[in-house]
Amino acid sequence: xxxxxxxxxxxxxxxxxxxxxxxxxxxxxxxxxxxxxxxxxxxxxxxxxxxxxxxxxxxxxxxxxxxxxxxxxxxxxxxxxxxxxxxxxxxxxxxxxxxxxxxxxxxxxxxxxxxxxxxxxxxxxxxxxxxxxxxxxxxxxxxxxxxxxxxxxxxxxxxxxxxxxxxxxxxxxxxxxxxxxxxxxxxxxxxxxxxxxxxxxxxxxxxxxxxxxxxxxxxxxxxxxxxxxxxxxxxxxxxxxxxxxxxxxxxxxxxxxxxxxxxxxxxxxxxxxxxxxxxxxxxxxxxxxxxxxxxxxxxxxxxxxxxxxxxxxxxxxxxxxxxxxxxxxxxxxxxxxxxxxxxxxxxxxxxxxxxxxxxxxxxxxxxxxxxxxxxxxxxxxxxxxxxxxxxxxxxxxxxxxxxxxxxxxxxxxxxxxxxxxxxxxxxxxxxxxxxxxxxxxxxxxxxxxxxxxxxxxxxxxxxxxxxxxxxxxxxxxxxxxxxxxxxxxxxxxxxxxxxxxxxxxxxxxxxxxxxxxxxxxxxxxxxxxxxxxxxxxxxxxxxxxxxxxxxxxxxxxxxxxxxxxxxxxxxxxxxxxxxxxxxxxxxxxxxxxxxxxxxxxxxxxxxxxxxxxxxxxxxxxxxxxxxxxxxxxxxxxxxxxxxxxxxxxxxxxxxxxxxxxxxxxxxxxxxxxxxxxxxxxxxxxxxxxxxxxxxxxxxxxxxxxxxxxxxxxxxxxxxxxxxxxxxxxxxxxxxxxxxxxxxxxxxxxxxxxxx
Numbered sequence: 001x002x003x004x005x006x007x008x009x010x011x012x013x014x015x016x017x018x019x020x021x022x023x024x025x026x027x028x029x030x031x032x033x034x035x036x037x038x039x040x041x042x043x044x045x046x047x048x049x050x051x052x053x054x055x056x057x058x059x060x061x062x063x064x065x066x067x068x069x070x071x072x073x074x075x076x077x078x079x080x081x082x083x084x085x086x087x088x089x090x091x092x093x094x095x096x097x098x099x100x101x102x103x104x105x106x107x108x109x110x111x112x113x114x115x116x117x118x119x120x121x122x123x124x125x126x127x128x129x130x131x132x133x134x135x136x137x138x139x140x141x142x143x144x145x146x147x148x149x150x151x152x153x154x155x156x157x158x159x160x161x162x163x164x165x166x167x168x169x170x171x172x173x174x175x176x177x178x179x180x181x182x183x184x185x186x187x188x189x190x191x192x193x194x195x196x197x198x199x200x201x202x203x204x205x206x207x208x209x210x211x212x213x214x215x216x217x218x219x220x221x222x223x224x225x226x227x228x229x230x231x232x233x234x235x236x237x238x239x240x241x242x243x244x245x246x247x248x249x250x251x252x253x254x255x256x257x258x259x260x261x262x263x264x265x266x267x268x269x270x271x272x273x274x275x276x277x278x279x280x281x282x283x284x285x286x287x288x289x290x291x292x293x294x295x296x297x298x299x300x301x302x303x304x305x306x307x308x309x310x311x312x313x314x315x316x317x318x319x320x321x322x323x324x325x326x327x328x329x330x331x332x333x334x335x336x337x338x339x340x341x342x343x344x345x346x347x348x349x350x351x352x353x354x355x356x357x358x359x360x361x362x363x364x365x366x367x368x369x370x371x372x373x374x375x376x377x378x379x380x381x382x383x384x385x386x387x388x389x390x391x392x393x394x395x396x397x398x399x400x401x402x403x404x405x406x407x408x409x410x411x412x413x414x415x416x417x418x419x420x421x422x423x424x425x426x427x428x429x430x431x432x433x434x435x436x437x438x439x440x441x442x443x444x445x446x447x448x449x450x451x452x453x454x455x456x457x458x459x460x461x462x463x464x465x466x467x468x469x470x471x472x473x474x475x476x477x478x479x480x481x482x483x484x485x486x487x488x489x490x491x492x493x494x495x496x497x498x499x500x501x502x503x504x505x506x507x508x509x510x511x512x513x514x515x516x517x518x519x520x521x522x523x524x525x526x527x528x529x530x531x532x533x534x535x536x537x538x539x540x541x542x543x544x545x546x547x548x549x550x551x552x553x554x555x556x557x558x559x560x561x562x563x564x565x566x567x568x569x570x571x572x573x574x575x576x577x578x579x580x581x582x583x584x585x586x587x588x589x590x591x592x593x594x595x596x597x598x599x600x601x602x603x604x605x606x607x608x609x610x611x612x613x614x615x616x617x618x619x620x621x622x623x624x625x626x627x628x629x630x631x632x633x634x635x636x637x638x639x640x641x642x643x644x645x646x647x648x649x650x651x652x653x654x655x656x657x658x659x660x661x662x663x664x665x666x667x668x669x670x671x672x673x674x675x676x677x678x679x680x681x682x683x684x685x686x687x688x689x690x691x692x693x694x695x696x697x698x699x700x701x702x703x704x705x706x707x708x709x710x711x712x713x714x715x716x717x718x719x720x721x722x723x724x725x726x727x728x729x730x731x732x733x734x735x736x737x738x739x740x741x742x743x744x745x746x747x748x749x750x751x752x753x754x755x
Contacts, residue, residue, distance in 0.1 A: 004043045005043050006045070007473060007476045007478070008033050009045075009455070009479050010026050012049045014056070015050045015052050015072055015076045016079070017075035019574075021571055022521045027083065028585075030480045031046070031089050035712035039711065041747065045473065046091055047095070048090040048092065048094075048095060049096035050099075051448050051451075052097045053098050053447055058405060061374070062406055065406055072097075082573075094455050094456075096455060098447035098451065103454060104447065106450075106454065108379040109396060110464065110500075111378065111446070114499065115390055118353050120166070123161065123222050123223065124160070124161050125162045126245075126247045127157075128142050131153055132148065132152075135371050136367065136371060138488075162367055163367075163438075165368055165446075166366075167366045168359045168365050174494055174498060177509055177510050182475075182513055183514075187517075188486075188517070189515050193487070193491060193494075196363070196487050197360060201361065202289075202358070203229075203231045204226070204291075204358075205225075205231070205349055205355035205356060206225055206353075207224045208223055208270040209223060210269070211268070213277050224267075224280065226355075227291055230342075231345045232338045233320065233327075234271065235327070236299065236300045237297060238278060238297050238317070239314050240278060240296060240297065241285075241297060242295075243288045243294070244282055248266050248282070249266065266280055266281065266282060274330075278297075285304075285308070290362045299316040300318050325337060325338065326338070327341050366492065367443070368443040368446055370443055372416070373416040373441065374441070375442055376446065377398045377399070377400060377438070377441055378441065379391040379397075380437075381426060381438065382436050382437075382438065383428035385428070385431050385433055386435075389429050390429075398437065403416060403417070403419065403420050417437075424439065425437075445488060450497075452479075452493070453511075456470060456473050457470075464505075467505065470505065478514045478516060479514065479515055482518060483519065494511065520562045521562070522562055522598055522600055523560065523600070524537065525559050525561045525568070528556060529554070534567045540556050581717075583713075583717040584606060584613065587714050590713055616721070617721065620721045621724070623724075624724050624728040644696055645698070648702075648752070648755075650702055651705050651749075654702075654706070655705055655751050700730065700731050704735045707721050708743065711744055711746070715744060719744070723742075
């Protein structure tokens with residue numbers, strides 16, 4: 001029954017081999033929700049898998065002279081054991097791994113679908129090159145100092161021929177999707193997504209490039225991306241200016257062969273509206289859109305463009321009438337209103353595959369090329385006769401060949417796969433002549449852009465997912481992950497979902513209904529003030545309110561930062577669990593902070609949780625020990641009715657507030673409801689008269705409800721208490737539960753109708 005479906009998904013991890021506390025936090029949260037929804041009668045989907053391609057495995061393979069497959073599989077086995085030791089309730093039968101050919105076959109399939117629709121292309125691009133990891137970096141992977149996010153190396157500029165996904169094509173659709181009323185708890189994520197996409201105030205086009213202005217010459221293999229707010233005036237473009245940082249700025253002007261000079265065309269762009277070629281010149285006098293670093297010179301529109309054209313001897317043409325309402329000198333567009341001309345220009349461009357779609361001036365297409373081995377192979381071949389040829393669907397997957405990475409490291413922008421000659425050289429699928437496979441692999445964000453779909457149908461050999469399953473089981477009802485993935489990963493996953501919807505493969509455009517973006521787990525760090533060197537905690541002493549290095553007496557600054565080995569503030573989850581147990585760790589994680597908050601890790605807070613558990617445990621113990629006392633004697637006590645009313649009120653108050661916080665309200669209420677639960681349980685545990693524990697019907701109902709509601713938070717602890725409670729319960733038919741069934745098969749308590 002699709003109406004009872006509840007898809008709870010936590011972002012799958014990279015298999016580093018070792019769980020950290022950030023993992024434990026996010027999977028504790030998702031596990032709690034999954035258990036809760038099962039108690040609420042939902043059919044819960046709670047899968048787990050592995051984002052298993054990427055640089056760490058490849059680098060480790062080179063360093064250890066080990067196949068990255070073996071390294072990755074060992075890490076998966078290790079982390080899977082750790083997750084099972086924590087008894088997280090994942091659907092392991094749905095397990096996937098992105099480096100499995102049975103998975104990346106369908107990643108390649110989706111690439112080919114994008115290619116068929118003209119949404120994948122290849123062009124020269126100035127890229128950020130990491131000389132240590134020897135691969136291309138996205139803009140977001142380079143810090144403010146120009147260093148790689150991973151290796152820390154100073155990034156170099158390099159011109160490479162790269163593969164892109166035209167994500168800008170759906171940018172307006174993705175922006176409108178953020179207004180979907182079914183999206184819940186996106187909060188700051190909405191602003192982050194809108195900021196990434198930008199306002200679609202203009203239109204994107206792609207113009208062919210020519211080396212000269214000779215009428216008989218053919219276009220180059222590249223094109224010029226342009227962005228304009230006035231597509232109706234394209235017939236009046238007299239020139240294109242590019243920024244000094246543009247790829248074309250490094251070219252020699254025309255055929256002269258001399259060094260690039262300002263004021264002389266470096267290339268010529270074919271204007272499909274006017275049918276003329278216009279010069280491309282380098283200039284620093286314009287404000288350029290971030291997305292294209294190019295400016296369309298339309299003298300009819302701008303005095304600045306008029307002056308530039310005049311200075312450079314460029315002919316101009318007036319394309320707007322004196323009233324600024326209709327077009328003139330614009331071929332078959334002449335006489336049209338600006339609005340109608342805009343629609344016609346965009347329509348023709350879309351039909352010709354030359355753009356014409358709305359886009360913001362800041363959004364770039366998605367660069368997916370990586371010059372690495374350990375990634376999804378791009379399923380195309382390069383043929384001298386046929387150019388780029390997609391691999392036929394029936395030949396998927398294009399599998400990675402075995403390769404000695406120690407001898408085949410990437411150099412000068414070449415992928416290690418270029419050394420796999422037996423794999424590299426293949427017949428062209430189109431003409432049968434000699435051809436070569438593409439040696440770049442895909443960015444790992446491509447693998448993770450659709451994994452939520454594969455979890456629904458991991459064994460399907462005919463399609464990425466069965467259409468009926470995707471219709472009935474999407475969207476993801478609750479998506480849980482770190483704020484660091486709230487921009488790029490989420491944007492790419494949303495893009496892929498919108499694209500699949502356009503093909504009719506999914507019912508909904510938006511893949512994730514409710515978001516829980518959890519904060520980072522942080523711990524204290526200690527740094528020498530003079531050098532910034534991190535110190536372990538035991539190397540520091542406190543004097544008053546200040547801190548100093550024990551050995552030297554140098555002053556030390558104290559901060560809270562994300563846990564890491566290099567900062568000496570990491571905490572191994574297994575150390576915490578071995579000391580306190582699984583459920584005490586879970587209770588602390590769930591009760592100390594809101595899931596969305598930055599999470600400080602002070603071990604002292606465990607004392608309160610342990611004390612609370614002891615009190616509740618003793619309550620159940622005393623309940624069992626005094627089960628044979630006289631019911632009539634207890635009921636004869638003068639305050640018995642008042643105590644019963646007290647526990648009736650307390651039970652209903654707690655059930656109402658805890659249920660509200662976990663079913664319907666925001667994630668801050670999740671913590672609040674946990675606190676209501678813990679506080680109320682303390683009240684019930686601090687009974688004054690042992691007769692209450694034994695004979696009160698309402699006390700028994702309240703205790704049963706408390707144990708059941710504790711189940712999703714601390715399933716092992718609660719299950720033991722439930723077994724003890726169920727054996728001793730007197731009002732077996734009045735608790736509302738099946739006492740012969742285990743705890744996690746019980747239903748969530750309901751508020752009494754007369755409350």
